[in-house]
Amino acid sequence: MTKQQRTIRRAQLQLCQHTTSSRAALAAEVHFSVVNEPRSVSSRAGLAIVALAVAMTGLTGCERVAPPKPLEQLTTQERAGHNAFITNCSQCHNDRKTGALHGPSLLGVYKKPYLPSGAPANDDRIANVIQHGRGMMPALGNQVAPDDITDILAYLKTL
Numbered sequence: 001m002t003k004q005q006r007t008i009r010r011a012q013l014q015l016c017q018h019t020t021s022s023r024a025a026l027a028a029e030v031h032f033s034v035v036n037e038p039r040s041v042s043s044r045a046g047l048a049i050v051a052l053a054v055a056m057t058g059l060t061g062c063e064r065v066a067p068p069k070p071l072e073q074l075t076t077q078e079r080a081g082h083n084a085f086i087t088n089c090s091q092c093h094n095d096r097k098t099g100a101l102h103g104p105s106l107l108g109v110y111k112k113p114y115l116p117s118g119a120p121a122n123d124d125r126i127a128n129v130i131q132h133g134r135g136m137m138p139a140l141g142n143q144v145a146p147d148d149i150t151d152i153l154a155y156l157k158t159l
Ligand code: HEC
Pocket: 085, 088, 089, 090, 091, 092, 093, 102, 103, 104, 106, 109, 115, 116, 117, 118, 119, 126, 129, 130, 134, 135, 136, 137, 138, 140, 144, 152
């Protein structure tokens, strides 16, 4: 993949987190601003990439990811992670269905390359978000033990 293809793919994956109607609105808005506003060449190019990604997402649709592993098939560690998730995360995050609560749904979080913020979806990053918080998400490092974080990451991988 070229750098530009990667940028488009990343924009597409982020767009897949929007609903179809808000994607359409975003496409119209991006198109409008590309056409109407005087901008620097680089920001025009950036917007053009987003517009292209919106168009391609519209054409190809968003990839369907595999459904979560059924609860009754979880390993001991994954089950411990599920319990810790219910205690520490479920009031703000859906896990087995889409739709934001206080924070974004974590359904399929490891099946996409990027988190909603655009950071890579990997153990280091997610453990860091749990320990130190991010934006409106509080730091939970004092509340969730390191072993529980490891279990939660194992559970998130089943989603
Ligand atoms: C009090 C509500 C709250 C709790 C509890 C909470 N979160 Fe969050 N979380 C949020 C909010 C709000 C965001 C969006 C933060 C932002 O990007 O500004 C978020 C974002 C995230 C993200 C995405 C970060 C990114 O880079 O896009 C992950 C992953 C996450 N939370 C995991 C967890 C896990 C795992 C737990 C439990 C250990 C948890 N959260 C507990 C509110 C919460």
